[in-house]
Amino acid sequence: MSTTLSEYRGVSGRHGENSAGLRLWLGQNASQLALAPSVVVVLVVVYGFMVWTGVISLTASKMLPTYQFVGFEQYERLWSNPIWHIAVSNIFIFGFLFIGFSTAFGLALAILIDQKVRAEGFLRTIYLYPMALSFIVTGTAWKWILNPGLGLERMVHMWGWESFKFDWLVNTQYAIYTLVIAGVWQSSGFVMALFLAALRGIDDDLIKAARLDGAGTVQIYRRIIIPQMGPTFMTVGVILMQQAVKSFDLVVALTSGGPGNSTNLPATFMYTQTFGRDQMAVGAASAIMIFMTVTAIIVPYLYVDIRNNRNEG
Amino acid sequence: MITRSLVIASLMLSASMSVSIAADESVEVMHYWTSGSEAAGLNVLKQLLEKRGVTWSDSPVAGGTGMNMVQVLRARIASDTAPSAAQMHAQQVQAWGAEGVLTDLSDLAKKQGWDKIIAPELLPLISYDGKIVAVPVNVHRSNWLWYNKKVFDKVGVQPPATWEEFNQVSEKLLAAGITPLALGGQPWQEADLFENVVLGIGGADFYRKVMVEQDEASIKSETMTKVFDQLRIMNKFVDANYPGRDWNLATQMLIKGEAGMQIMGDWAKGELSLAKMEPNVDYGCSPAPGTKGDYVWLTDNFGFFTTKDANREKGQMEMASAILDKDFQQAFNIKKGSIPSRVDVSMDKFDYCGKAAYADRAEAQKTNTSLPSLAHNAASNAAKTGVFLDVVSTFFETKDMTPQQAIDQLVAGLKSAGQ
Numbered sequence: 001m002s003t004t005l006s007e008y009r010g011v012s013g014r015h016g017e018n019s020a021g022l023r024l025w026l027g028q029n030a031s032q033l034a035l036a037p038s039v040v041v042v043l044v045v046v047y048g049f050m051v052w053t054g055v056i057s058l059t060a061s062k063m064l065p066t067y068q069f070v071g072f073e074q075y076e077r078l079w080s081n082p083i084w085h086i087a088v089s090n091i092f093i094f095g096f097l098f099i100g101f102s103t104a105f106g107l108a109l110a111i112l113i114d115q116k117v118r119a120e121g122f123l124r125t126i127y128l129y130p131m132a133l134s135f136i137v138t139g140t141a142w143k144w145i146l147n148p149g150l151g152l153e154r155m156v157h158m159w160g161w162e163s164f165k166f167d168w169l170v171n172t173q174y175a176i177y178t179l180v181i182a183g184v185w186q187s188s189g190f191v192m193a194l195f196l197a198a199l200r201g202i203d204d205d206l207i208k209a210a211r212l213d214g215a216g217t218v219q220i221y222r223r224i225i226i227p228q229m230g231p232t233f234m235t236v237g238v239i240l241m242q243q244a245v246k247s248f249d250l251v252v253a254l255t256s257g258g259p260g261n262s263t264n265l266p267a268t269f270m271y272t273q274t275f276g277r278d279q280m281a282v283g284a285a286s287a288i289m290i291f292m293t294v295t296a297i298i299v300p301y302l303y304v305d306i307r308n309n310r311n312e313g
Numbered sequence: 314m315i316t317r318s319l320v321i322a323s324l325m326l327s328a329s330m331s332v333s334i335a336a337d338e339s340v341e342v343m344h345y346w347t348s349g350s351e352a353a354g355l356n357v358l359k360q361l362l363e364k365r366g367v368t369w370s371d372s373p374v375a376g377g378t379g380m381n382m383v384q385v386l387r388a389r390i391a392s393d394t395a396p397s398a399a400q401m402h403a404q405q406v407q408a409w410g411a412e413g414v415l416t417d418l419s420d421l422a423k424k425q426g427w428d429k430i431i432a433p434e435l436l437p438l439i440s441y442d443g444k445i446v447a448v449p450v451n452v453h454r455s456n457w458l459w460y461n462k463k464v465f466d467k468v469g470v471q472p473p474a475t476w477e478e479f480n481q482v483s484e485k486l487l488a489a490g491i492t493p494l495a496l497g498g499q500p501w502q503e504a505d506l507f508e509n510v511v512l513g514i515g516g517a518d519f520y521r522k523v524m525v526e527q528d529e530a531s532i533k534s535e536t537m538t539k540v541f542d543q544l545r546i547m548n549k550f551v552d553a554n555y556p557g558r559d560w561n562l563a564t565q566m567l568i569k570g571e572a573g574m575q576i577m578g579d580w581a582k583g584e585l586s587l588a589k590m591e592p593n594v595d596y597g598c599s600p601a602p603g604t605k606g607d608y609v610w611l612t613d614n615f616g617f618f619t620t621k622d623a624n625r626e627k628g629q630m631e632m633a634s635a636i637l638d639k640d641f642q643q644a645f646n647i648k649k650g651s652i653p654s655r656v657d658v659s660m661d662k663f664d665y666c667g668k669a670a671y672a673d674r675a676e677a678q679k680t681n682t683s684l685p686s687l688a689h690n691a692a693s694n695a696a697k698t699g700v701f702l703d704v705v706s707t708f709f710e711t712k713d714m715t716p717q718q719a720i721d722q723l724v725a726g727l728k729s730a731g732q
Contacts, residue, residue, distance in 0.1 A: 061694075063399060063408050077729050082722060083703050149554035170498075170556040171711045259498050259556035260710025261703055275384050277699040278408060279730075 013138055050291065058282035074285040084286065087264040091177050093284065094265065095244040097177070101184045102240055103233070106191025111221060113192070114199045124196070127189035135186065139253025141170070142182040172262040179263060182254055183247065191236050198232040199225065240302060245294055266290045336630040339368040343389075344400040345382045347375045350583055352480040354648040358632075358642055366543070367631045372396055380503075384685060395618035401447065402690035403612050404698070410441025411687035416617040418445045421630050429706035430655045432674065433542065434683045435612060438691065447614040447632045449654035451646050453623050453669045454576040455686045456509050456601040456609040459564075459585070462594065464573045469502075472599040475545050476513050477565060479602040483550040486573045493550040498660030500706040502577075504688035504698075508545070509576055510540050511604025517682040520607075524692040524701075525685065527727050532718055544709055556710065567596070576601050578689070582650040582666060598666040600673065608670075608677035611689035612654060633700045700726035 021155055026033070057075070060068045078084055109127055113120055130138065145151040146169040157162040168174035210220050248267040255263040257272075264272075267285055274283030340362065346355050352373075356606070361368040374382035379400070390412075391396050401409065409415050422428070423446040428436060439447040460472055473479040483493035494500060512520045515536045522531040523723060531537065552572070555563075564584040566572035575581065582592070590596050615636060617629040635641060642653035647663055652671045657676075660671045665667045675682040685691035687701055704726060708719040 064387060080725070080729050082707075082726075142403065145559070147554055149552070166687055167553065170554060175556075215441040234314075247676075255500065258500070258706065258710065260707040262707075262710065275380050275387075278642055278700075 003201045052102060053284045053287050053291075057281055057288050059281055061280040061284070063280065072282075074281040075289075078167040078282055078285045080287070081282075083261050083264055083267075084269055087266045090263065091245070091265050093176055094179055094183070094247070095241065097180045098183045098187070098244050098247075099237060102187045102191050103236055104158065105184060105188040106236070107195050107226075109188065109192040111201055113196060124193070127192050129189065130186045131190040133186065135247065135249040136253045138182050138186045139250045142178065142185070143254050146178050146181075160199035169255070170259055172260045173265045175259060178256060179247070179250060183244075183250060187240060187243065194232055194236055194239075195229070198229045202228055217235070231286045234301065234305075238298070241297065242294075245290060320584050335686045336625050337366060337368060338631060339370060340397040340625070340628040340632050341372055342398050343369040343372040343374065343382060344394040345376055345379045346400065346590070347373050347690065349455050350648045350650075354645040357644045357648075358635060361635045361638060361641055362632060365631055367628045381467055390618065391607045395470050395620075397620070397625055397629075398575070398615045398617045398632060400450075401614050401616050403435070403614065403685065404690040404692075404694055406439055406447040406614050406616055407441060408694065409448050409616055413444035415441065416626065416629055418448065418617070418630070418633055421445075423632055425634060425637065427637070430657055432610075432654055432656050432683070433678065434610065434685070435654060438685070439614060446506055446676055447616040448636045449612045449614045450636055451613055451642075451649055451651035452654050452674070453578045453580065453611045453613075453649075453651045453689070455505060455611055455689060456512065456576075456604040456607060457579055457666075457670075458574055458576055458580070458599050459567060459581055460599070461570055461598050462597050464570050466470045468573070470573075473602045474596060474605065474698040476510065476602045478686075480546060480550075482573075483547075487550070490572070492552040492566065492572040493553060493574060494547060495563040495575040496551045496555050497560050497563045498551075498556035498710065499559070499708075500702040501688050502563075503706045504559055504577070504702050505686075505708045506576055506709075507540070507544065507701070508609065508687045509538075509601040509604060510543050512607055512609065512684065513601060514540050514543060517607055517684060520684055524687045525691065527697060527731075528713065529724060529727075532727075537720055538716045541708060541719050544705070545712075545716075548709070578686075579650045579666065579670060584629070586664075592665040594607060598669065606673075606676060606680065607682040607684060608674045609672070609686050611686040653689070696730040697727055700730050 022052070029149065055067075058067055058069050058071065059066055059075075060070045097211045113123060119124065125166055142293055146166070148165075148167045148170060152165060152167045156166075167176050204238075206224060207220055246267065247265060248271065251257060251263055251268050257264045257268050266289070270283045271292070273279040273286065342355075344348055345354065345456060359371075364371055369468055374385050376382065380403070382400070383405075386396070386399050394416065399515075406415070427445065430451060431439075435449050435452070436445075439449060443559050459474060464486070465471070468485055468491065470482045472487050473482045486493040496506065508520070508524065511523055515523070519536055521546060522528040523537070533612050552566075560577055560581070561584050563575055564577065565588075567575045568585065568588045569589060579598075585592075585596055592598060600683070615632070615635065621628070637655060639655065639658050642658050643662060646653050647667070650667075652660075652663070653666055654676065656675070660668050663671070674683060687693060687698055690698060692698070693701075700723065704719055706717075706721045707722075708714050
């Protein structure tokens with residue numbers, strides 16, 4: 001390495017114009033050169049291993065990867081597993097409610113804070129703060145709050161309301177909604193921040209003109225402001241969706257998939273199969289299913305996004 | 314500049330390599346025994362090995378169920394940098410044995426006569442393909458019923474000998490305002506309960522047919538329906554907040570007298586003694602209902618990974634023989650709450666329940682009723698065990714699920730897992 005470099009220096013010393021050419025080339029391609037290592041890393045570590053996971057899902061791998069191919073057998077086993085069915089229906093319930101409520105609360109908070117309230121900065125920080133916590137902390141805290149014998153229910157009982165009942169956390173039918181509560185609590189503030197920025201970006205003249213025409217506050221928000229925030233809704237939707245699909249730590253901390261496997265999500269299912277049950281190929285098959293679902297949602301979004309950019313450009 | 318740093322780097326590399334070649338016998342041990350008493354127990358082994366001139370390099374991966382350690386271990390083996398030894402449950406020995414990565418200990422075993430000193434029911438599970446590939450450190454018992462003596466005296470009940478008696482005792486405790494059964498609603502704890510009900514109602518042969526052989530006729534039998542019926546009855550003997558509770562918090566309920574009984578392996582003794590509870594004074598241990606004369610066991614073993622380095626292999630052999638050292642077996646198992654994997658160790662220094670477990674095991678060995686635990690990876694491989702865990706936990710928490718539905722799910726799940 002060092003010898004070739006010094007040889008090169010010798011050469012370039014004799015031919016000054018070569019060195020100028022190199023500098024020019026470097027100047028023109030500096031950004032590409034700087035990006036190259038990260039592109040290679042992403043190609044291998046993200047896309048390479050995606051392909052590898054796909055390959056593993058077609059093999060008989062159990063504890064360690066093997067390359068004995070069995071076709072789509074692992075997918076058949078995956079779809080015959082009742083826990084996987086629970087996980088799939090859970091991700092739709094959780095995803096839908098989590099995205100819906102986070103967006104609604106975030107927007108409502110943003111609109112309220114936008115009313116030029118006193119101590120806005122202070123309130124904003126309070127609502128944004130949960131975002132600084134990890135889902136593990138959120139999950140553990142809510143586990144205590146929602147536990148009937150420790151948290152909310154016990155507190156209300158001690159206040160004298162003996163018949164109060166809030167046992168969703170230990171109820172197989174409702175436990176999935178406790179994940180929604182904790183998730184919404186964590187993410188609403190962040191959504192609020194995004195919406196607030198969008199609200200502040202709206203042209204004041206438009207609003208003033210509407211007021212002159214006699215529009216009320218509700219009408220202004222409904223007809224003028226919110227319709228202009230389409231791109232922000234898109235951003236919020238995509239960010240929340242990837243959070244919903246990834247929410248593994250929240251489940252682990254809050255319910256560990258219980259009671260009675262009722263709060264398993266595809267991500268926890270995948271982890272259990274791969275590392276707890278020595279079913280690496282089934283785990284890989286479930287990962288591919290998650291990937292395909294996300295692709296089915298993200299690709300149309302990217303398509304619309306790219307087409308719009310092109311139209312604008 | 315570049316040349317100089319390259320030279321330095323290569324010098325350092327060769328230096329470190331020559332160090333590792335010149336090193337004496339050493340073992341790198343991967344384990345998840347990180348809690349106070351467990352780490353203290355392992356320290357005895359470390360000192361013993363250092364006396365024999367073997368350097369101990371510790372690679373703990375915390376996490377009580379060992380799932381974290383398994384992840385790290387797999388990565389190490391896939392990248393060809395396996396540790397010398399790793400802690401594993403009985404069925405994990407079989408799984409690693411099938412991968413062909415475990416060192417053959419047969420010569421050492423023959424020289425030291427392991428077949429005469431190790432509990433005979435463990436031998437098939439530490440062997441793979443006719444070779445001995447692991448060494449058992451301890452034997453826990455999972456069919457224990459722990460009960461708070463003061464609570465029992467106050468209510469005026471005796472430890473139940475059958476599941477029917479268990480239900481009667483529980484009703485009395487309920488009437489006295491005490492939670493009969495301290496349980497944590499985690500799949501493995503519910504599976505623990507399940508295996509004790511299977512054994513208590515069905516007996517040892519039925520237990521083997523279901524847990525070890527997964528015989529379909531037995532799983533579909535009337536006896537299995539009774540097992541699930543009993544689990545359903547027990548729904549009312551646990552408090553409302555049990556889902557997700559850790560086992561040691563359930564033991565705390567027993568200690569405080571909020572609950573009367575707990576069915577749990579003998580690691581519960583650690584919690585009880587931390588709370589200054591005396592065996593046979595403050596708390597009692599009796600075999601789980603209907604399992605008197607039976608011994609449900611689980612073991613922690615060390616398996617050793619094949620290596621070309623002769624010094625490492627010598628270290629592995631030293632460690633394997635040190636694990637079976639009588640003094641270590643005694644010191645470690647007293648701390649861990651388990652009993653020795655050897656059958657010829659003096660039990661004088663063990664507590665009341667430890668002595669009882671040792672005597673019960675000897676009795677069970679004579680009648681062939683010493684049985685591997687399902688919930689703790691001794692009876693069946695991880696995939697099939699997982700099916701039991703899923704179905705039993707779902708059944709226990711889903712109040713409107715019928716025994717027949719549970720049995721159907723077991724049969725279907727086991728078929729799929731067996732492929």
